[in-house]
Amino acid sequence: MATTGDPQALGQLLRSRRERLRPGDVGLPAGIRRRTAGLRREEVALLANVSTTYYTFMEQGRPVQPSDQVLDALADALRMSAAERLYLRMLARGGEDAPSVVAVPAPDERIDPEVVALVQRLEPFPTLVKGRSWDVLASNRAARELFDDWDALPAGERNLVRWMFTAPRAREVYLEWEPEARAMLGRFRLAAARHPDDPAFEALVGELKQDSREVRQWWPRHDVTAVASGSKKLRHPTLGPLRYSHVVLHLADNSDQTMVTYSAADAGN
Known part of the structure; x- marks a missing residue:
């Protein structure tokens, strides 16, 4: 249809x-x-x-x-x-301003091994790649230390939005959790709107509404946020509170996949 x-x-x-x-x-x-x-x-x-x-x-x-x-x-x-x-x-x-989109499940997402290798080469700068529905597809050691050990999580839980709203650690890492969570949900909403017939988004939103009080309250507001580089206040597990600048890059071979790399800017709160 x-x-x-x-x-x-x-x-x-x-x-x-x-x-x-x-x-x-x-x-x-x-x-x-x-x-x-x-x-x-x-x-x-x-x-x-x-x-x-x-x-x-x-x-x-x-x-x-x-x-x-x-x-x-x-x-x-x-x-x-x-x-x-x-x-x-x-x-x-519908979708990317398209007149019609066939409602079929998206294929399994894969990431180019060269992109994975690039993420590792960017050590010690925390870097990760998120996919179509914001699953973490690759991360280096610095990113896993700063945020979470994505590789140690079950495959179904390696999702950045789910982590933000359901993992206690997210509220420890993000010193300004509420505005950051609102902004992330707004960016995710734009991503979901690009794929209106992808059941993976519908399922994830349903799970988030069930598991997060904030998502239940915020999702009906239709707030959206553009993807952009900027800065965030994060708590490093050993270095403490730091302001990080981050750069967002869309991969040329797959525009649904986004690389984000961070660098510490200062040690202030």
Whole structure:
């Protein structure tokens, strides 16, 4: 069966973004007292130059198949970030903005031995490679010391998102656990939207909702975060709290696989 997006999720995204805005945020007068949070549907429709009925159908999850022009106008009206715009288009079109995607299980994921060798050569800088659904496919000794011994974990538990939300060690390593966990879930959500028909994502999200109170609370909000390099405050098991800068690289031969390498920047809290 072909995929043409996820109308229900698209409607949920639009409503959540509408409810977070106030009239003053988009240059509209506050007017009389409002019974609901955020903008009214007719105000969003006015800003996007679409009919209120059409916009209402979108929020209700009806398969109206909006044009690119309408999607861009709604993104402007709702003050969406670049990551949210990408997510909006994925929900409207399915996967990587594709008109149709065949719903078949993804093949077993493999990693090039040369990439594994590169990860080892980057020692002593903590480096790992995460795959399509964020399984840790390769890591060097420094990364296993800083985060966890991925090789010692059962194969089904070598997943970075599952580790972040279910492993007590994750809350020890990440000194700012909540914002980092929120951001990771937002990046994972974008990855999942690229593969709307991959049952591995659906199964993992179901497990996370069952095992993590935070995922149950945060997933319905449709928050997304772009993948980017930056810095994090982490606790090294022997060196203590350190700020690490990290670089994110997508592998040319498999864009679903991402290498992340870290370097300690300072010893401050």
